[in-house]
Amino acid sequence: MNTKTVVITGGTTGIGFACAQHLLANGYEVVITGKSxxxxxxxxxxxDNKVTGFISDTSNLSDIDYLVKKVKNKFGKIDGLFINAGIFKSESLESTSEELFDETMNVNFKGAFFTVQKFIPIMNNPSSIVLTSSVVVFKAFSNTSVYTASKAALESVAKVFNIELASKGIRVNILAPGVTESDIQQKSGMNDEEIKNLLKHFSDTSPIGRILNPQDMAPILEFLISDKSLVLRNEKIIVDAETTM
Known part of the structure; x- marks a missing residue:
């Protein structure tokens, strides 16, 4: 069996790192990107330096071009693309600045869109693209309006991607995590007390008795990347332990 090669954007921390770790342990060739x-x-x-890593800013189209070139030079073709790089800045509607709006959209939607576009020529037939969305698309949380819009926009184009890429054997599906304990909270602008209260609330109210962690997403991501999901198109798997029901 040929080893499958998977690219994970934003693979240095949180969900991306956990998925890289899981795929590596299960025999995949893994490429991760990070901004830092x-x-x-x-x-x-x-x-253990068993994966390939590249510096790449998802909001910068030149960086995406360079990333695709480097991946093509090393691997030729890839079998999976996990669009995971993203940012979340907690801000109310009234205090949201144009700068925050543009930064969020440039990473979470524009960057994701063009990463998919630019990787298409080096994707195998069949292959899989997985988009990271969020439960915020269907459950409202305060201070998340721009983040919510960016994820809703990404979900909205998935069905179009599937129609246009069907002839190339490329399928597109969505992974939608619930509130997950990861580095994204520390970068959100929330203070320590707010983060503590958020995580405690979801831990106390979760049917599984704990907060979700990045490792919970990894087996789901592998399923969507693997040949076990060959017949799936535009499916959204919500991994939230029913905390948003």
Whole structure:
């Protein structure tokens, strides 16, 4: 059996890193990207330097072009693309700035859109694209309006991607995590007390008796990347332990 090659954007921390770790342990060739040299170096070390890593800013189209070129030069074709790089900044509607709006959309939607576009020529037939969305698309949380819009926009184009890419054997599906304990909270603008209260609320109210962690997403991602999901198109798997029911 040929080893499958999977690219994970935003693979240095949180869900992306956990998925890289899981895929590596299950025999996949893994490529991760990170915006920070420090985070990338740390992630590669934690993965025993058994994966390939590239610095790449998802909001920068030139960076995406460079990433595709490097991946093509090393691997030729890939079998899976996990669009995971993203940002979340907690801000109310009234205090949202144009800068925050543009930054969020540039990473979460525009960057994701063009990453998919630019990787198409080096994707095998069949192959899989998985988009990271969020439960915020169907359950409202305060101070998340721009983040919610960016994820809803990404979900909305998935069905179009599937129609246009069907002839190339490329399928597109969605992974929608619930509130998950990861580095994204520390980068959100929330203070320590707010983060503590958020995680405690979802831990106390979760049917599984704990907060979700990045490792909970990894087997689901592998299923969507693997040949076990060959017949799935535009499916959204919600991984939230029913905390949003």
């Amino acid at each position: 040299e420090k985070n990338l170096s740390t992630a590669l070390k934690r993965l």
